[in-house]
Amino acid sequence: MxxxxxxxxxxxxxxxxxxxxxxxxxxxxxxxxxxxxxxxxxxxxxxxxxxxxxxxxxxxxxxxxxxxxxxxxxxxxxxxxxxxxxxxxxxxxxxxxxxxxxxxxxxxxxxxxxxxxxxxxxxxxxxxxxxxxxxxxxxxxxxxxxxxxxxxxxxxxxxxxxxxxxxxxxxxxxxxxxxxxxxxxxxxxxxxxxxxxxxxxxxxxxxxxxxxxxxxxxxxxxGVGTCHVYVDADADQDMALSILINAKAQRPSVCNAAETFLVHADIADEFVPKALAALKNAGVTVHGDPAIAAYSPDVVPATEDDFYAEYLSLDIAAAVVGSLDEAVAHIRRYGSAHTDAIITRSQPAARRFTALVDSAAVAVNASTRFTDGGEFGFGAEIGISTQKLHxxxxxxxxxxxxxxxxxxxxxxxxx
Amino acid sequence: MxxxxxxxxxxxxxxxxxxxxxxxxxxxxxxxxxxxxxxxxxxxxxxxxxxxxxxxxxxxxxxxxxxxxxxxxxxxxxxxxxxxxxxxxxxxxxxxxxxxxxxxxxxxxxxxxxxxxxxxxxxxxxxxxxxxxxxxxxxxxxxxxxxxxxxxxxxxxxxxxxxxxxxxxxxxxxxxxxxxxxxxxxxxxxxxxxxxxxxxxxxxxxxxxxxxxxxxxxxxxxGVGTCHVYVDADADQDMALSILINAKAQRPSVCNAAETFLVHADIADEFVPKALAALKNAGVTVHGDPAIAAYSPDVVPATEDDFYAEYLSLDIAAAVVGSLDEAVAHIRRYGSAHTDAIITRSQPAARRFTALVDSAAVAVNASTRFTDGGEFGFGAEIGISTQKLHxxxxxxxxxxxxxxxxxxxxxxxxx
The missing domain is CATH 3.40.605.10 (Aldehyde Dehydrogenase; Chain A, domain 1)
Incomplete structure (x- = not known):
């Protein structure tokens, strides 16, 4: 033996x-x-x-x-x-x-x-x-x-x-x-x-x-977390900035930190420059799709791999999406089904996002960082399951x- | 593709x-x-x-x-x-x-x-x-x-x-x-x-x-069921006979049918002959350990494999055990952790058996045949899980x- x-x-x-x-x-x-x-x-x-x-x-x-x-x-x-x-x-x-x-x-x-x-x-x-x-x-x-x-x-x-x-x-x-x-x-x-x-x-x-x-x-x-923050067309943009920075930079090495942000095209012109400035200020490198990259020379062009990445560092991928459903499709394709957040003032948008995103946790107007046994009141945590059984x-x-x-x-x- | x-x-x-x-x-x-x-x-x-x-x-x-x-x-x-x-x-x-x-x-x-x-x-x-x-x-x-x-x-x-x-x-x-x-x-x-x-x-x-x-x-x-009926020293023996015959013979081809019965040594002399007669009457072949075989020439000597067997037929393995704890040890060793029953009038024995038997279901003074989604009131059943997760x-x-x-x-x- x-x-x-x-x-x-x-x-x-x-x-x-x-x-x-x-x-x-x-x-x-x-x-x-x-x-x-x-x-x-x-x-x-x-x-x-x-x-x-x-x-x-x-x-x-x-x-x-x-x-x-x-x-x-x-x-x-x-x-x-x-x-x-x-x-x-x-x-x-x-x-x-x-x-x-x-x-x-x-x-x-x-x-x-x-x-x-x-x-x-x-x-x-x-x-x-x-x-x-x-x-x-x-x-x-x-x-x-x-x-x-x-x-x-x-x-x-x-x-x-x-x-x-x-x-x-x-x-x-x-x-x-x-x-x-x-x-x-x-x-x-x-x-x-x-x-x-x-x-x-x-x-x-x-x-x-x-x-x-x-x-x-x-x-x-x-524990593998490729978490997303989706900023909807109807988002409170100050709230979105605050949540985005918190989700990415408050503790980048943990699985519930954000790794990608998605912005609805309707507010991209207004929101993306503010987001890039705030992220830069927090020391975050943005790996963006061409639409994001167009807003600043600081943006590193994203490859396909960036959208799958769990950086666990002060890096974030970013893309502009044409609709909420496009954001959901992106999350389904690249995400790890850990935690994904929507920032919106629209009740129908929140309802649709929470129904369609198939992840362990879905956050509405809150940082992804709250997916945690301690925060949920469990008193202790052995880990965060990203599977569906048990x-x-x-x-x-x-x-x-x-x-x-x-x-x-x-x-x-x-x- | x-x-x-x-x-x-x-x-x-x-x-x-x-x-x-x-x-x-x-x-x-x-x-x-x-x-x-x-x-x-x-x-x-x-x-x-x-x-x-x-x-x-x-x-x-x-x-x-x-x-x-x-x-x-x-x-x-x-x-x-x-x-x-x-x-x-x-x-x-x-x-x-x-x-x-x-x-x-x-x-x-x-x-x-x-x-x-x-x-x-x-x-x-x-x-x-x-x-x-x-x-x-x-x-x-x-x-x-x-x-x-x-x-x-x-x-x-x-x-x-x-x-x-x-x-x-x-x-x-x-x-x-x-x-x-x-x-x-x-x-x-x-x-x-x-x-x-x-x-x-x-x-x-x-x-x-x-x-x-x-x-x-x-x-x-x-769905794999090597279910046991344990007849305790304090069993109501008529009840034990009725449950044993039901658990084995009412529908032998299903996973919640009994495949082994265990009898406490203190009542073996009285209970085993009655059980063997009733099982014979129900068309059941008994594969017994030496203690069981001593009661009747009809008993087929059991091999180690008989105690692991899921017969799904009119066959049953049988053994005499010296104590409730020995019955539990037998069930842990040979069972499939589906359903195991104790027949007893003793509250401490029922308590100890239900605490120590680590199976999906434990029955007290009832046939193993009740482990079923329909019987439990679920309305429908996709199967009976014998694993611990989910x-x-x-x-x-x-x-x-x-x-x-x-x-x-x-x-x-x-x-």
Whole structure:
């Protein structure tokens, strides 16, 4: 049995013990993890220093190194996030539907954990703890496969969590690091049907596509966002400018940032010069179609690829469209079905746009940046699903559960 | 472009027009289909006669030929089922959740169609129409890939549906038959990511496994049922006998029929002889472990494979277990997580069994045969999901939908 299979089997065994636990023991376990993280800060920071040193040797940018770095304050913050998860309601056991059937059978649909959740991620080491906390709270065991650049940090973080769990009613095996640094372990994880119930890749489009292509474990796609802001003929133009700048520049590296703006031809002459000036002022490079480029020599001519791009930087694609329906067609063609916004004072336009745009979220007169579990009031978020099955949009704790039907009779048989 | 891709693209184009339609036009289209099926009965029966003749030449059993055969009464019944789907409520547009966020953003989560649903099935030609009706009602286009033995029937049924739709507001392209009889078209369907939103295989374990292995389109597994009846030490034994016989023999060919029974050792001496007599009387062959076999020479010694088997026939596996937890372990190991029942008068035993058995449905003092969309009051059923993502258990119309978040502000930006 490979090292991976041992770890996956341990997670599955732990999942069976964890699933029926009520909220009390799960919350106590999460608080024990938070305490242990703080108590063992020195050990965590020391392991992290190894990762940082290796990254520096490898010539990693200072910005990336800063994302990787842990210090006492950051460990304290990670522990605080675990305590916040403990404070959230438990989704498990919720009666989703229920009725007494005409024959007297009592029928209930209960929320239950998924089982074992695999998470493949490229993010900062805090994701290791965040993801584990969300999975444990929702009654799931978790197999964590983080970035190889954070392997020393993740190894210690998982060890601290496991040792904290060993003192609680939650089995220590419920949190597992996928062993090894090679792609082989990722491949094993993707083929672990029967051991792993769902795989959540968190990262760029190439990671997500490779998981979707290769996995036999059911996948929830997350996080690729080619979000659009469409400025309608009837837009309040000051509002449109404010939303456009916010959606693009407030935090360009996240999936709900805007990557393209579309302007109705009727207001292009008035709006586009203002938009180009405001974007330039915010440090944004505009990659425009010929109609946009005609307004300023600063505009970089857009290629087809620009309209598909998830820049995650201070770049934005732009085009003039002849109608709302043309904007919708553009979004359907180039978008990633994450979040698309319309700015309009027209009720019929808002109604048509929200009906025809087939994305996880559609915003009316609001920035795309609000598509977020925290903003939606979920309290925590494991990622933003851009697929249609199971869960679409921000995923909180209930999205980490399945359901089970229970029916009770007094000797009921079918006739 | 292959014939398959043309058809899939046509379905996708139709799905975009169909998705925003409200209930009225969809119900009118379903009634037009029902009327057309009845009006064109002669044409349908003639095509079906070709399939029947071919099946007979190929030496197909009369029982199978009867499943394949259509006559005027059966066509009338198929049309009636379409009218029943028209009478069901429309899941699309339901507001699943909604709130006004602290910042004043108005947030709603709406039910929307999935898009294009692919269905691969081995069943009778009525499935062609049933599945199409459920998909249309829930706003989805459908790609149908039925059994090659029903190809002539399915071709005419789809043509009749398309020609009926052509006179309605629902685009005719929303119902498509996957062209050709070879496995190539199934392979194309399984790789049609981006054109097909979900694939639902309906059939035996080998079909479902091959789809799960090969598909890059998200799959909903349905219908494999290795269901258990566990007779607890505290069971009402008359009730247990009645439920056991019902679960096994009332309709052995369906996925919610029982395939194994487990008996607590404490009551084995009293219960097993009664059970063996009753099963023999119902024409059932028992494949038992040594403890069961000791009670009667009629018992066929069970192999490991018997406990995994989905017989779908008048056969049942049987074993004696030392405890409820041993029964649970057996079910976890050999079961398909479809439906498992406990017969007990003990409340703690019922509570423990329902908590620990991780199946789509758990029955207490009731036959496994009740796990069914019709019995649950769904009005219709596309299949029974045995997976944990998206939908688990009987799938009705809401299970053929996704959701979309819509948020409306008055210039909201994130700060």
């Amino acid at each position: 490979s090292e991976f299979l041992k770890v996956a089997q341990a997670a599955k065994d732990a999942a069976q013990l964890l699933a029926p636990l009520p909220r009390g023991p799960k919350d106590r376990a999460l608080r024990a993890i938070a305490d242990a993280l703080v108590a063992r800060t020195a050990e965590i920071v020391a392991a992290n220093a190894e990762d940082v040193a290796k990254a520096r040797e490898a010539g990693t940018s200072e910005a990336m190194i800063d994302r990787l770095r842990l210090d006492a304050a950051r460990v304290e913050k990670i522990a605080g996030a675990v305590r916040e998860v403990a404070d959230l309601p438990d989704p498990v056991g919720e009666v989703v539907r229920g009725s007494t059937l005409p024959n007297g059978l009592e029928l209930r649909q209960l929320r239950v954990p998924l089982g074992v959740i695999g998470i493949i991620y490229e993010g900062r080491p805090n994701v290791t703890v965040d993801a584990a906390a969300l999975c444990l709270k929702s009654g799931n065991a978790v197999l964590l496969r983080g970035s190889s650049s954070a392997y020393a940090s993740n190894t210690v973080l998982v060890r601290v969590m496991q040792e904290a769990l060993a003192e609680t009613e939650v089995p220590a095996g419920a949190v597992q690091l996928v062993p090894g640094l090679t792609r082989d372990s990722v491949k094993e994880l993707m083929r672990a049907r029967g051991l792993v119930d769902v795989l959540i890749p968190r990262g760029g489009a190439s990671l997500i596509n490779s998981v979707v292509e290769e996995s036999t474990v059911p996948v929830i796609e997350t 869960s679409r949009g921000p995923m909180g704790l209930p999205e980490l559960t399945s359901t089970k039907w229970i029916y009770t009779g007094d000797g009921h048989i079918r006739t | 292959s014939e398959f891709l043309k058809v899939a693209q046509a379905a996708k184009d139709a799905a975009q027009l169909l998705a925003p339609l409200p209930r009225g036009p969809k119900d009118r289209a379903l009634r037009a289909i029902a009327d057309a099926l009845v009006a064109r009965t002669a044409e349908i029966v003639a095509a079906n006669a070709e399939d029947v003749a071919k099946a007979r030449e190929a030496g197909t059993s009369e029982a199978m030929i009867d499943r394949l055969r259509l006559d005027a009464a059966r066509v009338e019944k198929i049309a009636g089922a379409v009218r029943e789907v028209a009478d069901l409520p429309d899941p699309v547009g339901e507001v699943v959740r909604g709130s006004t966020l602290p910042n004043g953003l108005e947030l709603r989560q709406l039910r929307v169609p999935l898009g294009v649903i692919g269905i691969i099935y081995e069943g009778r030609p009525n499935v062609t129409v049933d599945a199409a009706a459920l998909c249309l009602k829930s706003g989805n286009a459908v790609l149908l890939r039925g059994s090659s033995s029903a190809y002539a029937s399915n071709t005419v049924l789809v043509r009749v549906m398309q020609e009926a739709l052509a006179e309605t507001e629902v685009p005719a392209g929303a119902v498509q038959l996957v062209p050709g009889l070879t496995r190539d078209s199934v392979k194309e369907l399984m790789r049609a990511r981006g054109l097909v939103d979900v694939l639902i295989p309906r059939g035996g374990a080998s079909l479902i496994n091959s789809v799960v292995e090969e598909s890059t389109v998200p799959v909903i597994e349905t 939908s688990r258990g009987p799938m009705g119309l809401p299970e053929l939908t996704s959701t979309k978040w819509i948020y409306t502000g008055d210039g909201h930006i994130r700060t």
